[in-house]
Structures are given as C-alpha cells and as structure tokens.
Amino acid sequence: MVSGFDVLPSTLEPISYGVMNRPFNDRIEFPFFYRTVLNGYAQNQGLIQLLNFFGWNWVGILTSEDESDQRDSEELKREIIRSGNCVAFVEIMPVVFFLAVIPLKKITAAADNVSKSLAKVVIIYSSINLLPSLFCFYPDFRNIKGKMWFISVAISSLINFNRPGMIPACEPLSGSLAFTIAKEQIPGFKDFLYSINPSTFPEPSFLQPLWKEAFNCDPLSNVSNCTGKEMLSNLSHLQFDVDNFQFTYSLYTSIYVLAHALHNMYLVKSQHGGDLKLEFHPWQLNHYIKTVRFKTPGGREIFFDDKGNVPVYYDIVNLVQLQDGSLSSVKIGSFNQSAPEGHQLLLNSSAIFWNSYFDQTPSSVCSENCAPGYRKIALPMKPVCCFDCVPCSKGEFSNTTDAENCMRCPEDHWPNENHNDCLPRTIIFLSYEDPLGAVLASVAIFFSIISALVLGIFITFRDTPLVKANNRDLSYILLFSLMLTFLCSLVFIGQAGRVTCLLRQAAFGIIFTIAVSSVLAKAVTVVIAFSATKPSGKLSKWVGTRVSSYLVLLCSSGEIVICILWLLISPPFPEYDTKTVTGQMILQCNEGSTIAFYSVIGYIGFLAFLSFIVAFLVRKLPDCFNEAQFITFSMLVFCSVWVSFIPAYLSTKGKYMVAVEIFAILASSAGLLGCIFIPKCYIILLRPDLNTRMHLTGKQHLTKSK
Incomplete structure (x- = not known):
C-alpha cells in the first residue's frame, strides 16, 4: 500500500512519500513502515558537513513553537554539539504569529537576540513555510545585518525554491543557502501533462481546480465554458511548473518500489513452482520491500536502510537576488548520503553569491582560530x-x-x-676556532715548550752543582710531568667524545699528582738534607737513599687507584646540555661521579697542602742551600688557584666551565714552573759564578769573613 498519511493500520506495509516525522524511525513500533521522502536525520548530517566545510562552529537556530519543530531543533542542536561545533542560541517564534495574531514584543526580542549574537550563520529549522516571511515583512528582522541564513529542506520543499520567480522580493535572504529535494525527471510525465485537456478526465480529478484557476474553465459545472483547447503547455512556469514535482517524484518512486517488490515476489513464487496468482497477505510483502534495490532513470540508487529510509540526495541552492528584486535559486552543490564517506558533500563555493554585507565567505566562530605557535x-x-x-x-x-x-x-x-x-639547535663547545679556546691552547703550548726548554737546560747542565744539589732526578720528573700537564689541557679543548671524556680527567689527575708528589718529595728531601748536617741527626741514615723516588711512586699510586675506581664504577661520558642556553645545545662531558671528580681534585689539593706545610716549616734555612722558600711560594700560588677554582667551576656552565678548569691547570702548573725553576735557570744561564759547590755550601762566605 502506498500512502502519504501518518497513521496506517499496523497490518499493512505502508510506503510513504510525504511523511518526514522522526518517530517513524522506531522500527519496534513501526517495523513495516517505509518511506521514499527525505528524513530529518540525513538533513542533520548534511548540515554538519556543510558547517565543517566552511568552518562555521558557532551557529544559531531559529524555529517555531510547534512541538515537532522544537523536537527536531533539539535533535539538531545535539548533533551539532556532538560533532564538535556549538549552538549560540535557539530562538523559538510563537505559533500565534503564523495564525496572523502578531506578538510584536516576542518578535522584537527574538530579533534583538539574533542581531546581538556573534553567530553569523542562523539555521531556519522549521516545517512552517511562513517563517522566512519574517525577514521580508517585519522591520525588526529586515534590519538585521551581517547574518547568513540557512533554510531547512522542509521549508524549501513547501516554498519550492526550484521554481524561478516563486520567491518574492526579500533582500535579507539574498545570499542564503538552502537544502532542497533534488530534482528528478519522471519519464514521459511532462509529455503526458502537455497532452491532456479538460475533457480528458470527465470525472472529478485533482486537475479540476487548476483548469478553473488557469482558464476559468470548470469541466464539471452545468454551464461549462471550456473550449477543449485548454492545454497546460500554454501556461507559464509561474502558473504551472512541470519540471519540479518533488512529492510527485517521491510518489512515483514509492509506486516503483512496490512494483519491484511484487515482481520479485512473483519471480520467487514461479521458481518454486507455486501458484502464480498474486494472492498474499500484506505482511508477506515486507521481506521483498525491504530487499528492493534498483536505479532510477536519473541514476539514483533506491534501497531501504535499517530504519526504512531511502538514501538521501539533496540539492544545495543559493538564493540570488534578481534585478526585479525577486530571488532565484541557483544550484551550487549536492549532498548524497549513499556516497562514500568524505565524498557525500559536493560544493562549488566559488559559485556562491553571498549577501552584499559580506565581501568574502562569512566566518561564524565564537573565537578566532589560534594560529600556529x-x-x-x-x-x-x-x-x-x-x-x-x-x-x-x-x-x-x-x-x-x-x-x-x-x-x-x-x-x-x-x-x-x-x-x-x-x-x-646550535651545538656549542670550547673549540680551537673559538677565541677563548685558541688563547688557552696557545698558552698551554707555550708553557709546554718552556717546560721542555727548562728540562733541556737541566739535562745540559746536569753535572753542575746547582742541578745536583736540587735532586736532578726529581727535577726531571717534575719538569716532564709539568710539560705533560700543559699538553693535557689540550684534551679539554675541542669536540668532546667518549674517549676524550674518559681520558682527560684521569690523565690530568695522575700526571698532575706526579708533579705535586715531586714537589712534596723535594720538600721532604730538603728536610732530610738539613737534618743530616746536624750533629747526631736521626735522618742522616736516609741521606743518599731513593726515598724521594719511592715517595713520588707512593703518592701517585693513591691517585691512580681513585681514577681506576672512577672509570670502573661511574666513568665520564659525553652529553648534550639543552637547558642552560636557549636555542643551543652544549656538548660537554658529564663527569659521571661527582664524588670521584672532587676526590681527584681533593687528593691533589691534599698533597699540595702537605707540601706547603713541609716547605713552610723549613723556609728559614739558608737560601743558598735549599729551595724551601720557592716551594712554599709555589704551593701558596697553587692552593690559591685551586681554592678559587671550586666556586668558579660551580658557578659556570658549558664551555666556560671547561675554560675555568683549563685556566686552573695552566695557572697552577705555571706557578710551579715559575717559582721553582725560573730562579735556577737564571743562575745557570746568567750567573754561572753562583753555580759553584763552594757557594752552595756557604764556604765562600766563611772565607771572606776570615
């Protein structure tokens, strides 16, 4: 049975061509209800895709007090919010307005709310076709500027936007968009309509009012003034449009659905050898209606989904104001629900003529987009x-x-x-190309050359009394270790790698410990030598032994043990410091164990302090005999440098931390070299008269006094 009514006996299989009500989607209450007319849920899907296409996430809804309109509007609001967009307002127009009782206060209040809202897009969502007349006849709505109106399919199908010239002059609606039921041709229907005249159907028909209105001809009246030559083809499209039968096409589709279902049932019956007489109960047809699938002459595929609806196909039209002030609709896109996801909405946005208030595609957002960053x-x-x-x-x-x-x-x-x-990030480290690195490297090389020259002088003049008197073996060891210490600082400059990070602190610690141990051995040698000259001196038996060499070996062994444990337990490794300098990355060595690092420095400091104490105690011995005063002063310089090193090291980061340590190494090593060996080189090279045994033993002074 084909019907356009809302209520039908539950024992029948109705196929509706005009019922859009959402409750008929309930398949429990209406399991046998089908319809070929468009449904509201699909319209909501199309609306949301349209909003997303233009980026409109802040929209308003204008509807009526009609219960069905309010229910559908609330459903639309929920769908919009569920899609991630927002509804700025839902304005409800009173129903009495449509009954010609004009509630001006409510209309004014609604117009004021719409006008003040930031939403530039307002959806007119109602099934009452008089709602758009607000914008044409009432000043409160006519004066609203800067809004883009979207008209739902229920209103557009009643007004029939597809018929040119049927929309009266209404400037505020110019540039609006609307969903309309897609146009489709019924084969032969137009030719049939053009072929009939008042005498074709002598019995009452739906065309009787048309003949009377168009030709003042009533074929059923007793006094008929029909000539028989009245033809619908003589009427203009404004009087009778034969190209846009929206509900007629839905009816046409419904009939063909029923025909296909009956045909399929007939085929099944014939294949099973049953009686070919089409006698059946209405409920038996349900299965064949549900499985119907065919294409219309226009190429649209017809089938029913699980809610009994056919796939939705909307035309999207743009209302354009003509020269005479009337509005005409121009198709600018379509929405095909059965198309693959992402291809359902087809829109030619460049063909849209927006309202003159907008100079480009309107933007309807609560907040402007946040830019990158x-x-x-x-x-x-x-x-x-x-x-x-x-x-x-x-x-x-x-x-x-x-x-x-x-x-x-x-x-x-x-x-x-x-x-x-x-x-x-820019990678930074103390490099040789860096001015600071270049200066420190130059200083290190310069002092290493000086150390090598001094060592060469001592080797050349190794048989002179001065070199012999100052324990030349210890002097060789001290000078060689100082030369290596200066060169060792070069390992701290340049790009840090795994090997350089492992070696530089350990190598510096061991080599520098040998140098400080040699200084300590020199100081102890002075004590032993001085005590041996005293009558009944207890240390006289140690004179001539290799105590100094053993002392250097013993003191250096402690540092070697610390370094080996450090490298085994928590060795240094290269790392990138990304927090100290904005936008840069410091390549540095992580010392691994901070305790081990400060143990290495502390052990060297302990030996230096011990050397200072020993040298300080014997500082008043005759200058010509010993170097205690030089050792005392060199240890004072050494301790001053390394005591100031700790706070400076802790307060700097990156390459400057490395520069501080290199400076401490160079300064302390240069202090040892200068304080201990420069006076001796002065005597050896410039005052050879003082480099005699008699002068060193003090006998020259005794001779002169006699």
Missing part, C-alpha cells in the same frame, strides 16, 4: 568553541591551527621565534 585554553562557563589563545611555552611549539596542546621539540631541536616549527 599558540594553543587553546577553555573559558570558564563557555562552550568548547569559545576559547582564548596563548603562546606556546618556552621549548614548545604548535604547527596547526587551534592546537589543543603545544608539543615539545626533540632534544636536539628548539622552537623558532614564532613557536610554529622546530629548528636544529
């Missing part, structure tokens, strides 16, 4: 479409619009100035 923060008590944009924090970036959160750059990258991209 910013992130969204929600506003209290506001919908998700209303937000503030705040710049990304230090070290973070966002490269999309409306980013929910900023992202951190990789460790080796840093955000650019706009925080919308990450750039590779």
